[in-house]
Amino acid sequence: MSGDAATTAATTAHRATKIDIRNVRKSFGSKASGSKLVLDDVSLRVGEHEVVCLIGASGSGKSTLLRCINLLEPIDDGAILLADANGLMVDISEPGLDPDPVRRRIGMVFQSYNLFPHMSVLHNITLGPTKVLRQPKAAASERARELLERFGLADKADAYPDQLSGGQQQRVAIVRALAMQPELMLLDEVTAALDPVLVGEVLNVIRDMRGQGMTMILATHEMGFAREISDLVCFLKDGVILEAAPPAKLFTAPDHPETAQFLQRAIASGRR
Ligand SMILES: Nc1ncnc2c1ncn2[C@@H]1O[C@H](COP(=O)(O)OP(=O)(O)OP(=O)(O)O)[C@@H](O)[C@H]1O
């Protein structure tokens, strides 16, 4: 899709919708101090089990969009609808709505892992399930150990975050989000802080999640990975989804010259 992003949602279209972002606008600042439009009429529909990558230059609005979806930022206009257990689309962006039950259903992982340094890996992972989901401690620990095993971290359960590599910490952060059994995962440049050798192990975790059918929206500068993993890639520029297309199309024959320019620059800077 190119051009008319204002009226046509970027969409993966062929599955039941999990999240529907409709004409979202978001500004920062105030009229007095000068306000800046950071998301300008963004529409995006993501189907169940689908993976969407957001790409675009620094400052284009990728993190802001993810933060709006997770209700960390209120939107100024538009709506964000999330499918409930029966597939019914519920507006989660209504002002005054309690964000906590929604956030419980959406996992978010950031570039900086944000693990609690004074807690063991196992404790970091079981904290949410026991405190928020009120799972019994034994059941939460068992599930946490299963997840650690699945991601090659079984021997790290009792370690503290500062005893782990960056890649291991990021994998623990992803496991911590998964332990909450989210319906949707938002991943914001989860490999950006890592040495190239450690990037691969985190990308493997994301591949695995995809294989398990997790619905995901990722902001990434890893073009090769976006190409491999996405059902849909959205190119953002100045808060607008300038172009959204399956990777085979967007990376080989983009409609928009600015997409092509961005990709050329990304490749030139080694972000393939
Ligand atoms: N809390 C805030 N207050 C004011 N401006 C903000 C705030 N958060 C983001 N912005 C601005 O919004 C714009 C979009 O930022 P955002 O972090 O969403 O970009 P991004 O695409 O994630 O960039 P990057 O690739 O560097 O992570 C930028 O101009 C940024 O300065």
Ligand SMILES: [Mg+2]
């Ligand atoms: Mg960002």
